[in-house]
Structures are given as structure tokens and as C-alpha cells.
Amino acid sequence: MKSLIKIPVLSLFITLTKAKEVCWAEKFGFKCCKENHIDNVSDSDGDWAQENGDWCGLKDYQEKECWSEKFGVSCCPEYTKINYSDGDGDWHYNYATGEWCGIREPYASKCWAEKHGYECCLENHLDYVTDKYGKRWSEENGKKCGIATTQEIDYSSTAETCWTKSYKLVSFYNCCKYDYINPNDDSSGFGKWFNFKVNGRTYTVCAMKNGYPYWNDRERYDETREQWNDFKSKWGEGKEIDVNNFERLSVVPGKDESQLNFGWYSTTTDYSLIRFGTTKYLTKENEVRGTNYKCKAINGTQYYCNQVTVIGLEPNSTYYYQRNLNGNWEESIEFKTHDPYNFRFIFLGDPQIGASHNVLSIDKYIDDDESLRNDAFNWNMTIYNSYSKANEASLILSAGDNTDSGQSPSDRDILRYPDELEYDLIKQEKEYSSLLLPELMQKVPFASAVGNHESFTASFRYHFNTPNSLEVESNNQIPGYDYASVTPGYSYFFKYNNVLIIVLESNYGTEEQYETLLEKACSTYPGVDWRIALFHHDIYSNGFNHSEEERVLLLRQWLTKLLYKNKIDLVINGHDHIYSASHFISYDINNSNQYKYNITEIERNKIYKDHKGTMYITANSSTGSKLYKTKDYDMGYLYFYNQTYSSTFGILDFKNENGKVQMKITSYEVDTYNITDGPYIFEKDANEISFNTTTTTTTTTTTTAKKSMTTTINIISTPESCWSLPDYPCCRNKKTDVVYTDDNGNWGIENENWCGIIRESEENTCWSLPDYSCCKDKNIDVIYTDNMGNWGIENGEWCGIIRESMMEEICWSLPDYPCCNNNNIAVVITDDKGNWGIENGEWCGILKE
Structure with missing residues (x-):
């Protein structure tokens, strides 16, 4: 359609010299009729009528030459849709039969029904009859009309009837007369058009009446004019709506409905903080600290990516949170959970x-x-x-x-x-x-x-703090950037x-x-x-x-x-x-x-x-x-x-x-x-347990990390490591029968799938599950250490290095919660698993003596 818009205005004044018409009936010894005739007959040669007692051939009823025959392909029947075009012409491919046919070249011609004393229908009519000559007829405004087979230009187009008259850059084009003849130039950004071709060359065009550019252009809608004008007035650098603000906050679901993940860019490294609680007036006691890493530079400014996870949300509750952006606490935002x-x-x-x-x-x-x-x-x-x-x-x-x-x-x-x-x-x-x-x-x-x-680019993962993430790496590389x-x-x-x-x-x-x-x-x-x-x-x-x-x-x-x-x-x-x-x-x-x-x-x-x-x-x-x-x-x-x-x-x-x-x-x-x-x-x-299906729940009210906030602790009920992951889950029923035993352990079947039967005792529990497996090589080098333990790398993947220490050093609260770094921390609650404390706004298990 770009070529259409660039047609010089002078092209509208091009005059085509019409070649001398040849009467097809002359080869049969007859002349062509001078007038149109409603009463006529048709044979394999064409359509015939009588003038002054002599037979004559009807010119407009003779089919145009089939241009595609020179390629060994027949022409399509009338009313066939174009679904492919190339430099030779327009084609239709029948997917059911695998056959091609050529679409006869359309040109701006008179309505075929006029020679019979009728006009062509302007609207699309589903109800029609086909006469013995294959022509389709319908009724419009109480009058018989023929269904057009070639497009025409509507030279009476106005702003009320033709969209181009309201579009400044194409206002000199008229609309087509028949909207039910499919366009042959269709572009979402420029609209639907019909090109008239002669011998494969486009000489003039018309726009489909309902073929305005079909992208969602807000300038077209009067219903939202006031809001749109207000939005435009606020848009721009340094204004209320400034898209050069790259530090907007994203809020993403956590691992389940009790958690919430936050992510944002900042220009500093020290303030990955969210305050979260049940009151609008939040304090330091409500702070949850996350992680921060160097991610990208934009326009010469270095940005850092921040990620924070908040836990303990309950249904049908109202919370408030604040973000610390570059050392400054923003206004509180209300957040509701639902039924x-x-x-x-x-x-x-x-x-x-x-x-x-x-x-x-x-x-x-x-x-x-x-x-x-x-x-x-x-x-x-x-x-x-x-x-x-x-x-x-x-x-x-x-x-x-x-x-x-x-x-x-x-x-x-x-x-x-x-x-x-x-x-x-x-x-x-x-x-x-x-x-x-x-x-x-x-x-x-x-x-x-x-x-x-x-x-x-990596921008998606920079902006969004997704839960239970599995990295998918591409082979792409941004040229000039220093990563593989x-x-x-x-x-x-x-x-x-x-x-x-x-x-x-x-x-x-x-x-x-x-x-x-x-x-x-x-x-x-x-x-x-x-x-x-x-x-x-x-x-x-x-x-x-x-x-x-x-x-x-x-x-x-x-x-x-x-x-x-x-x-x-x-x-x-x-x-x-x-x-x-x-x-x-x-x-x-x-x-x-x-x-x-x-x-x-x-x-x-x-x-x-x-x-x-x-x-x-x-x-x-x-x-x-x-x-x-x-x-x-x-x-x-x-x-x-x-x-x-x-x-x-x-x-x-x-x-x-x-x-x-x-x-x-x-x-x-x-x-x-x-x-x-x-x-x-x-x-x-419904399943018997639809919510927190793998957890037992204990509720307490704490004023330590989340002031005046009711917090739910979700504790996984499987104390030992699941050795059969990632290939198979572990059996949830500890009494599952042993069906098969190999070097890995005992296997059972639950829900028609294999599952690993958890060992009753295992001194060296794999603390890094379910996110990472434990290292198989017990002598592997320590690459990294955090509050969970020591980490190594096997086969290009992180793995947890199994502790060789005594049972009291095993972190029993994993994988849901880390163990407390301070073993002398105050006990907030005790359940059948052990003692729980709170560090950095999150629950932690107190190691057993």
C-alpha cells in the first residue's frame, strides 16, 4: 500500500488509449449487437440476440481472454477469491485439490447487468438466484439487480460514504462501488484497496468503503475524545507521563497465592526494600529486603535490577506496601486479595x-x-x-x-x-x-x-521477578555486548x-x-x-x-x-x-x-x-x-x-x-x-484439598517483622529429600508398596506414574532441593556460599554440596524456608516440626540442639 500512497497526483490524469474493439462474433459470420438485449440465448461460443431480424453477438457477455493459459493453467470461475499474487497476475490455490487457477484481470468496466436493463447490486446479498447463463441475481430496494463481477470506482464518494475523504493524505482517492468484491491490496496500517490492472500494470485504485486502516487509531473515536486529548497533554519528556522513566514497578505472582514478587530498576545498589503490612502507615518493622544486581545501562546511566518477595498473604485481606526507590520511600499502595x-x-x-x-x-x-x-x-x-x-x-x-x-x-x-x-x-x-x-x-x-x-534482549527478565523460574538460553548475542x-x-x-x-x-x-x-x-x-x-x-x-x-x-x-x-x-x-x-x-x-x-x-x-x-x-x-x-x-x-x-x-x-x-x-x-x-x-x-495441598498451616500474629499482621507459615510435610527428582516425583503416601528396586532406591506407583519412595533415614539430606540437585561428587570445590550452604557446579548446573556434619546441623525447614543464621534468635512459634523465628522479615527454622 506504500506504493499506492506515493503515486503522484499527475497519475490521476493519465489517459489510456483504448484499442480498437474486435467483435468476437465476426469469426462466425455475424456482427456484434449495437444495443443491449434482455432477451437472448447462449451457446458454447457466446451470447446472442436479434437486431432487425438478424443474429448478433453480445459484446460484454463474452468472457475475457484467460491470461494464465500461457502458463498451462486454466482461469478460475467467476466469484473466485484471490489468495496469491505475483508479477504475472492474481491466482487462487485450492488447498483441497492442490490446483491453481488464474483470476481474470479486472478493470473499471460497466456493470454487466446494465445491458439487460438492470443495475448491479450495491450491497452484499446472501440470497441470490443463478440464471441458466451462470449470472447471479438478487433484489435491492424492491428492484432486481445483478451481482457485480468486476469492480467500479464510485465517483460520487463523499466524507459520509468514503473514509478516504476524512484522511488528509489520501483524500483525492474515491471509494469502490462494490464492497463485496474482495480487495487485492490489503494492509492493516494503510487500509483495504482495489487496484485496477491492465496487462499486469496498476493504473488507478479505489478504497473499500469499510476498508479504513484497521489498527486501533485513537484519533478515530469520538467517545473517548476528551480522555485522549487529556492523555496527549500530559505526555512527553519531563511531563506527568514520561516514558523515559525506566524505574516503574512490576508486580508478579509469587510461588502461590500467599506470595507476591516485586521487580524494578534503580540507579543505586543499597535499597532493595519493600515495606508490606496491614496498615497504610508502614515502618522499618515492616521491611522486607531483596536482591539487587547490575543489569543494564540506558543513555549512559547504569541501572540495577531489584527483586523482592513478600510472603504470608491471606485471602480476602487488604494490605499496603511501599517501595524504596534510590533511598526514598514512595507513597503506600493498597493491595487486596480475594475470595x-x-x-x-x-x-x-x-x-x-x-x-x-x-x-x-x-x-x-x-x-x-x-x-x-x-x-x-x-x-x-x-x-x-x-x-x-x-x-x-x-x-x-x-x-x-x-x-x-x-x-x-x-x-x-x-x-x-x-x-x-x-x-x-x-x-x-x-x-x-x-x-x-x-x-x-x-x-x-x-x-x-x-x-x-x-x-x-534480556529486558523481560530484568523487569519481571518470576517464580519457580527455569532458565531458557538462546544462541543469540547482541553485537558489541560482552556476553555469549x-x-x-x-x-x-x-x-x-x-x-x-x-x-x-x-x-x-x-x-x-x-x-x-x-x-x-x-x-x-x-x-x-x-x-x-x-x-x-x-x-x-x-x-x-x-x-x-x-x-x-x-x-x-x-x-x-x-x-x-x-x-x-x-x-x-x-x-x-x-x-x-x-x-x-x-x-x-x-x-x-x-x-x-x-x-x-x-x-x-x-x-x-x-x-x-x-x-x-x-x-x-x-x-x-x-x-x-x-x-x-x-x-x-x-x-x-x-x-x-x-x-x-x-x-x-x-x-x-x-x-x-x-x-x-x-x-x-x-x-x-x-x-x-x-x-x-x-x-x-472439586479436589478434597484445593488450597495449600502440600502444606500444613499454622497461624500466628506477630509484631516483629510484619507489625499487626496475621502471617501464615506453609511448611512442607516431606522431611527427607526427594531423591527421584527431576525425572519422577516422590511418592506422597509413605505406605506406597515397593513395586521395583534399583541402584537409586525403591519405586512405587501413584496416579499411574512412577514415584520414588522416600528413604526413612538419610543422614546427608539434600538441602538444595527442589530448585537444584545436590552434588554427586562429595569432594567438589566450593564455588559460592550463602545462608543456605555451599554450592558447586556439576555438568554446567549449580548443585548443593551435602554437609558431612551431624544431624543437628541439617536445616530441617528447607526447601520452603531457610534456617536462621542466628541460632539464639527468639522463638516466635513452635509446631511439630520445630522452633520458628523471623530474620529479615521472613520465617526461618531454628536449628535443633
């Missing part, structure tokens, strides 16, 4: 903030800063509207591509343009600043996958009430890594009712751009089996900037298709009890910064798909009542709250 039996998540597709650059707006092409401002406003609107519709959601889930920039390192020649590299990387940080701009995101935890646009490869982010997992969320890094992960992640997540939280996987690449959709690319098909091959094996109920993807919902998909090794999947059909508004298989949803762009097309043929595995050309969001609604748990999935349009799909409803029998 664990009745709660909601928001799910979102690609925000891709900053993607709407260099596209057509009302009076200009949008530059980088204007696109950032437009997308930031739309993101704010999505966050606040979705939160309102969800009635205070507990979590926000994003399928990734939160930012648009940062892909320049993928260009191996970028070292030739260092200024462009630096500009792109700084622009990505401005997009992260825009992402974290909504104040509501400091009150609702945000969990995101890593998108392909975020996969060439980039770790953009992590695969990770966490539990929220009775839901397990598993986030896969889908850019670089391997089949083995995904298998390890899924098994570890499911064995860590075995008692949940729902399992949800979140990752970027859409492996079951029909997006035009990505749904059949190489990486997507490889992930489909790996994950169809793994997700089904691990009983994942729902998968949420993005990537293609369209919306789709699959049927239930299960894995069957005996299936004849390449990916071994079976389909169980799904419907809206129907309750599925104990469903078989996984449902895959591809979420559309949540800002509308980029909106793509869908493929127009049946993929088989989809129940529904659409493209609303607007910002959208989804809600997962969870209920636990009368021994039943239910998950309801519904999607909405941001601006109108109109339902765009759903609801889909799944139901199961």
Missing part, C-alpha cells in the same frame, strides 16, 4: 506497544513517539476496562509480545549501524515503561510469557488457589525442557483442580501470518503430546493478532495425521463435565496496535475464529461450590464490552 472460591483472571493477547508506527492516521503518518502514545493509551484503557468487567480480577495473564522493539539484534549486520541498534534498544525500554504505566498494575499481579519481539548469549526470560510456574499456571518460553525451549517443566510443575502442585498453560506461539489457530511457520509446527509436534499427558485444561496463546478457539484436542499415537491429535467438538454455553483434551485459545491484540487476517479455509481443529479489528480481552471466571469447580471462558471488546466469543464452561468434582 479463593470465587475469583477471576484477565487474559490478553499481544499488547505490542509501539507497533502502530509509520501507519496512516487521519492527517499524517504516525511516527515512533506518536505510536507509543497511542498504544499506551489503548493499553491503559484495556487494563482498566477489563478489570472493571472482571469485577476486580486477581491476576492479569499476557501471552507475550508486550513490546514491539528490541528485534534489531536479530540483524547480523546491525553493527554497521550502531546508532540504530542503540535507538531500538532504548525504544524497547520506553515500551516497557508504557506497559507498566497503569497504576492498576501495581495492585493486580501480572504474569506474562516471553514473545518473539522480546526474545533478543541472551537469556530473554524464563519458563516458570505458580499456583493461585486451585489453579496451576505454567508459563512456557516458546522461542528457544526444547522438547526436553518443556517435559521437565511440566512434570515439575504438576508434581509440585498435584492437588489443583485446573491446569493452564500460557505461551506466545499459537500452535492451533488459523492466523494468516504465523500459524504454519516452522517454529509453530515444531511446537505443535512437541506440545500436543506433553500438554495432553499432563492434563492441561486450557492453553492461552498470542502471536498471530487474531482470535481463535479450538475444539478439545487430545493426543493419540495411532492417529494418522502428522501431529497425532484427535478432536472432541466443543460448543458455547454448554457445560462440559470432565472434558477430554485441551482447549487452545489464541487471544487477539489487546491494544489493537497490529491486527492481522485469518486464513479463509477450514483448519479442522477450530470451533470459532474472528477478527474484530479492535482491542479485546478475555476473562476466566472460577467458582468452587457444593463440591463442584467451574471455569468459564468469555472474550470481550474493550471499548464496548460486547461479547466476542464464549462463554465456554468446564466443570469438575
Whole structure:
């Protein structure tokens, strides 16, 4: 479409010399008719009528020459859609038969029905009749009309009937007459157009009436004009909304609903502190200290990454927290937890903030800063509207591509343009600043996958303090930077009430890594009712751009089996900037298709009890910064798909009542709250223990670390190390029968899976589990020491060096809590495990004498 916009105005005055018409009927000894005739007959040679008692051929009814025959390909029937174009012309490929046909070249011609005394229909009509000559007829405004087969320019176009008249840069173009004839030039940033071609050359164009640029341009909406103008007035360097502020706070879920993770950039190293408590007026007694490390320099300023985890949150409670930024305490922020039996998540597709650059707006092409401002406003609107519709959601889930920039390192020649590299990387940080701009995101935890646009830098993991993280390293390297490869982010997992969320890094992960992640997540939280996987690449959709690319098909091959094996109920993807919902998909090794999947059909508004298989949803762009097309043929595995050309969001609604748990999935349009799909409803029998399934709970009120705050201690009930990890979980029932014994130990079976039977006594407990295994070589060198113990490296991985000391030195409170450094610390509480104290705002186990 860029070539369209650049056509000089003079091209509108080009006059084509019309070649002398040749009458096709002359080769049969007849003349062509001088007038149009309604009463006519047709044979294999063409259409005939009578004038003055003599037969004559009807000129316009004769089919145009089939240009594709010179390539050995026949021309398509009328009304065939274009799905491929090259320098020779327009083509259609039939995926069912594997055959090509050529689309006859259209040109600005009169309506074919006029020669019969009728006009062509202006609107699209589903009801039509086909006459014996193959022509389609319908009715409009009580009059018979013919369905046009060639496009025409509507020279009567006005601002009321044609969008181009309101767009300054293309206002000299008219709209096309028939919107039901498909465009042959379709670009989301520039709109939908029809090019008239003669012998493969474009001479003039018209715009489709409803084909305005279909990115979410806020300038087009009168309903939000006041808010948009106010936002623009506050935007800019040094103003209230300054995206050069790179120190915005991110709030991420912790390992479970009782924990909360914080992350942020700072320019100092000394203040990784959060105050957290039940009163707005927090003091030093409420402080929780985290970690801080040197991460990146931006515009010559060195930034440090801070990560803090707060524990002990309870449901249906109100808390307050403060961040210490560079030595200064900020204002307190209210944070609420919700009902664990009745709660909601928001799910979102690609925000891709900053993607709407260099596209057509009302009076200009949008530059980088204007696109950032437009997308930031739309993101704010999505966050606040979705939160309102969800009635205070507990979590926000994003399928990734939160930012648009940062892909320049993928260009191996970028070292030739260092200024462009630096500009792109700084622009990505401005997009992260825009992402974290909504104040509501400091009150609702945000969990995101890593998108392909975020996969060439480490910025994602710098900003987000993810729980239970498994590093996924790429082979990429930013040219000019002194590290071997980039770790953009992590695969990770966490539990929220009775839901397990598993986030896969889908850019670089391997089949083995995904298998390890899924098994570890499911064995860590075995008692949940729902399992949800979140990752970027859409492996079951029909997006035009990505749904059949190489990486997507490889992930489909790996994950169809793994997700089904691990009983994942729902998968949420993005990537293609369209919306789709699959049927239930299960894995069957005996299936004849390449990916071994079976389909169980799904419907809206129907309750599925104990469903078989996984449902895959591809979420559309949540800002509308980029909106793509869908493929127009049946993929088989989809129940529904659409493209609303607007910002959208989804809600997962969870209920636990009368021994039943239910998950309801519904999607909405941001601006109108109109339902765009759903609801889909799944139901199961509730597990007996849905919350804290692996823990025993003791509650105490402490005024030491969290003043006047009720704190819950979660203590793992397995005192010995699980020797069978990471390949298999340990048996949870200590009376499980021994089925098999090898050099590793005794094995049993639980839930149809192998499990290791925990040894009754083991002097050298592996204190570093479950995050890291213990070193097999007892003489390994100590590389690093912290308050947990000594660490070594085996096979390129950290491992805990087993203590050779007496049992009283073993830290019995691991892996959930460390042991106290000060063994003379005051005892806050005692349970059947031992004595507990508090250090640095966190529970710790007091070593036994």
C-alpha cells in the first residue's frame, strides 16, 4: 500500500488509449449487437440476440481472454477469491485439490447487468438466484439487480460514504462501488484497496468503503475524545507521563497465592526494600529486603535490577506496601486479595506497544513517539476496562509480545549501524515503561510469557521477578555486548488457589525442557483442580501470518503430546493478532495425521463435565496496535475464529461450590464490552484439598517483622529429600508398596506414574532441593556460599554440596524456608516440626540442639 500512497497526483490524469474493439462474433459470420438485449440465448461460443431480424453477438457477455493459459493453467470461475499474487497476475490455490487457477484481470468496466436493463447490486446479498447463463441475481430496494463481477470506482464518494475523504493524505482517492468484491491490496496500517490492472500494470485504485486502516487509531473515536486529548497533554519528556522513566514497578505472582514478587530498576545498589503490612502507615518493622544486581545501562546511566518477595498473604485481606526507590520511600499502595472460591483472571493477547508506527492516521503518518502514545493509551484503557468487567480480577495473564522493539539484534549486520541498534534498544525500554504505566498494575499481579519481539534482549527478565523460574538460553548475542548469549526470560510456574499456571518460553525451549517443566510443575502442585498453560506461539489457530511457520509446527509436534499427558485444561496463546478457539484436542499415537491429535467438538454455553483434551485459545491484540487476517479455509481443529479489528480481552471466571469447580471462558471488546466469543464452561468434582495441598498451616500474629499482621507459615510435610527428582516425583503416601528396586532406591506407583519412595533415614539430606540437585561428587570445590550452604557446579548446573556434619546441623525447614543464621534468635512459634523465628522479615527454622 506504500506504493499506492506515493503515486503522484499527475497519475490521476493519465489517459489510456483504448484499442480498437474486435467483435468476437465476426469469426462466425455475424456482427456484434449495437444495443443491449434482455432477451437472448447462449451457446458454447457466446451470447446472442436479434437486431432487425438478424443474429448478433453480445459484446460484454463474452468472457475475457484467460491470461494464465500461457502458463498451462486454466482461469478460475467467476466469484473466485484471490489468495496469491505475483508479477504475472492474481491466482487462487485450492488447498483441497492442490490446483491453481488464474483470476481474470479486472478493470473499471460497466456493470454487466446494465445491458439487460438492470443495475448491479450495491450491497452484499446472501440470497441470490443463478440464471441458466451462470449470472447471479438478487433484489435491492424492491428492484432486481445483478451481482457485480468486476469492480467500479464510485465517483460520487463523499466524507459520509468514503473514509478516504476524512484522511488528509489520501483524500483525492474515491471509494469502490462494490464492497463485496474482495480487495487485492490489503494492509492493516494503510487500509483495504482495489487496484485496477491492465496487462499486469496498476493504473488507478479505489478504497473499500469499510476498508479504513484497521489498527486501533485513537484519533478515530469520538467517545473517548476528551480522555485522549487529556492523555496527549500530559505526555512527553519531563511531563506527568514520561516514558523515559525506566524505574516503574512490576508486580508478579509469587510461588502461590500467599506470595507476591516485586521487580524494578534503580540507579543505586543499597535499597532493595519493600515495606508490606496491614496498615497504610508502614515502618522499618515492616521491611522486607531483596536482591539487587547490575543489569543494564540506558543513555549512559547504569541501572540495577531489584527483586523482592513478600510472603504470608491471606485471602480476602487488604494490605499496603511501599517501595524504596534510590533511598526514598514512595507513597503506600493498597493491595487486596480475594475470595479463593470465587475469583477471576484477565487474559490478553499481544499488547505490542509501539507497533502502530509509520501507519496512516487521519492527517499524517504516525511516527515512533506518536505510536507509543497511542498504544499506551489503548493499553491503559484495556487494563482498566477489563478489570472493571472482571469485577476486580486477581491476576492479569499476557501471552507475550508486550513490546514491539528490541528485534534489531536479530540483524547480523546491525553493527554497521550502531546508532540504530542503540535507538531500538532504548525504544524497547520506553515500551516497557508504557506497559507498566497503569497504576492498576501495581495492585493486580501480572504474569506474562516471553514473545518473539522480546526474545533478543534480556529486558523481560530484568523487569519481571518470576517464580519457580527455569532458565531458557538462546544462541543469540547482541553485537558489541560482552556476553555469549541472551537469556530473554524464563519458563516458570505458580499456583493461585486451585489453579496451576505454567508459563512456557516458546522461542528457544526444547522438547526436553518443556517435559521437565511440566512434570515439575504438576508434581509440585498435584492437588489443583485446573491446569493452564500460557505461551506466545499459537500452535492451533488459523492466523494468516504465523500459524504454519516452522517454529509453530515444531511446537505443535512437541506440545500436543506433553500438554495432553499432563492434563492441561486450557492453553492461552498470542502471536498471530487474531482470535481463535479450538475444539478439545487430545493426543493419540495411532492417529494418522502428522501431529497425532484427535478432536472432541466443543460448543458455547454448554457445560462440559470432565472434558477430554485441551482447549487452545489464541487471544487477539489487546491494544489493537497490529491486527492481522485469518486464513479463509477450514483448519479442522477450530470451533470459532474472528477478527474484530479492535482491542479485546478475555476473562476466566472460577467458582468452587457444593463440591463442584467451574471455569468459564468469555472474550470481550474493550471499548464496548460486547461479547466476542464464549462463554465456554468446564466443570469438575472439586479436589478434597484445593488450597495449600502440600502444606500444613499454622497461624500466628506477630509484631516483629510484619507489625499487626496475621502471617501464615506453609511448611512442607516431606522431611527427607526427594531423591527421584527431576525425572519422577516422590511418592506422597509413605505406605506406597515397593513395586521395583534399583541402584537409586525403591519405586512405587501413584496416579499411574512412577514415584520414588522416600528413604526413612538419610543422614546427608539434600538441602538444595527442589530448585537444584545436590552434588554427586562429595569432594567438589566450593564455588559460592550463602545462608543456605555451599554450592558447586556439576555438568554446567549449580548443585548443593551435602554437609558431612551431624544431624543437628541439617536445616530441617528447607526447601520452603531457610534456617536462621542466628541460632539464639527468639522463638516466635513452635509446631511439630520445630522452633520458628523471623530474620529479615521472613520465617526461618531454628536449628535443633
